[in-house]
Amino acid sequence: MLRRPWVLAAFVALLCFAIGGAVYAQMEAGERGILPLDSSGTLEVDGIHVDVGAKDAQSARLGGWRIAQREGFKMLWAKSHGLPASQAPSVSDSTLDDMVSSIIVRREQIGPNRYIADLGVLFDRARAGQLLGVEGITKRSQPMILIPIMVTAGTETSLELRNPWQRAWAEFRTSQSAIDYVRLSGLGVDPLLVNAAQAARPGRTWWRNILDMYGASDILIAEVMVHRAYPGGPAKARFIGRHGPDGEIVGGFDLTAANSAELAAMMNEGVRRMDQLYLAAYQSGALTRDPSLNLPPPPPPPPEEEEQQAQHAPTRYQIGLLAPNAVTYNSALAHLRAVPGVDKVEQVNIALGDTSYFFITYRGDLSTLRSILTSRGWGADVAGSQLKMYVPRPAPATPTPAPQQPAPAATPPGATNENKVTASATEAQPRGTAE
Template structure:
């Protein structure tokens, strides 16, 4: 007895259950690409003046007295760093709106700290002789890239470089930073691979998502000498859809605890580089990113120009051939083409003609209109690089029209009620 093996089939309920399971599995895979604790929201920017990294080491009668003296000394050092005029401690205290503790160690009678001092711009501006920041930049999308252990990271995971930019107080900067949080789909849109793309259409779509005009790419290359040891940082400033180089510098952190302060210092250096580039006219938004100007990418623009040049050469060659053909016709005595009878009634005929380029199109149309007996020719279909069709009004029969076109140098083929001509 033989047994036949029937093909495996799913019942309808089983098939529906499998389809739902596949749908949820696919959704889980997609969600896994964007889930996780990766976003760091940037702090709100103000227009105040921030001076960071002020080192103080003072002694006092007790811990509180030492701390108070340390804060006053930090305020004076920050004011001197701004180049402000000599004023009393009371006046200086009235200009300060915040003291930021970056790091501090408090002893019984000693205070060692690194502080940041924030001055009110409206009140300090008059004394500093500058109440404004000068013209600012267009909105610039920030893409902070970290390279560590051979891996390039932007927003795929939370990292110290992203945190340094998120915590930067950019209100006093002339650069209008657009800082994504890195949450949700930001890590899919803004990756290290995106910085190497040159497609203006792709960049335009991303910039529109963040209401930005151009892009800034600060790259931090961090090298850990050994676990728990010094960290060498090489920082490179780039900008624009072509990833154009601006400047580079290096910093060093003696241990992992000093990494975040080093990165905060690097952010300040980057801001100086970007502001200098803005003053030099380098940070103007790339015109090829502006959809209003409809400017093509450079490579595509070169191809268009090459095509136009080739078309111009073809037209010139076609014009030279036509001139030579007309000269040959004038010097010879061709047999007269049959003339239609004066009383013949005009009729319209469809004539298909080869148009490999625009020059051949114009030459064929002009030659047909100049044929004896032709009262008019109108193009009904245009196909440059193929065959176009014209409607010819002729005082005579189709055979007489064919003879007239042959006299103009065309090869004529008759098919039913239409003619096909070529040279």
């Protein structure tokens, strides 16, 4: 092979092709996107261990689920009332069957006449809420976008590829948490806009755009660093909760997994403890929105406008807006709210492509308001007690006249071309010379 270089080159090319195909297949296997579970209509209790014996496997399994329903109801009742589970009322199995939505099987071992399992129970909120006293959480935080970041083998991954940390957050049921999480699926443009690199960017403008796009008000960054002793062996993870665009640390903790099979359970426990970490910070007032995420205030009005607005009592006017699209509508709404003397703007109806209407409480008259709006680039017309706003049409461009060529000099009557040539030659002769 060494004596024939072309054979060696072909072997190297074949090896690179095989490695590239394996990497491509691995990337195809790790597709993006894990849809978060919708838990708004359920109440969950987890961590119920059952060990039941019966005459056959089916009876043992059914008996274990019955015990899980009873224990789950008592645990939820104790959590909602702040009392021991022993004081919970007894509920019949038929009533529990109507309230339970599903049984979650974490781990189970089924024998001929024995059933051992770790179970969770989902109760229907509408049916069990009144009996449990947990109809809903009265106070929740402002919507916070959650960015899960997993660091393993020196690589940071968020929504770019599926990973156990993102899956644990997607399967976490947030209905019983006081933190209003905005969880992303990783589909579409999510990996481009919200990724591990974005969590370290300080730019406030881009953060504002992301928060507006996903309907959030603040930022939570859940980070986990996983260290494995060897592939498939024990793993140690460091969990760190961060808050805000600068990634301020809220707290952290450590968890371990005996092997790769227990990695998912470790991630689920990490999500549960991370939620408690954020909840404690929220209750202590630590999760406050960074003021730099707010839009900068508009420039102060001229002193003349402030004096004019102070002399008028607030009056309610109707504003009609001809908005062809949502961008024009939002821009007009923002400009009306920023006008000096406007105390309140009420949206009456939205008719994109037609005339939308507002009611504003304004300290001044409509002529003054019209002058302010026209100075800011809007078209405005006053008709009685109503003002109509629109985007002015650009003036048509005036065509530029073509430059005119100078007219040739007129030839005097009786003159010929020969006279012109003779005169020009005579003028060109030097002075003082005789013909």
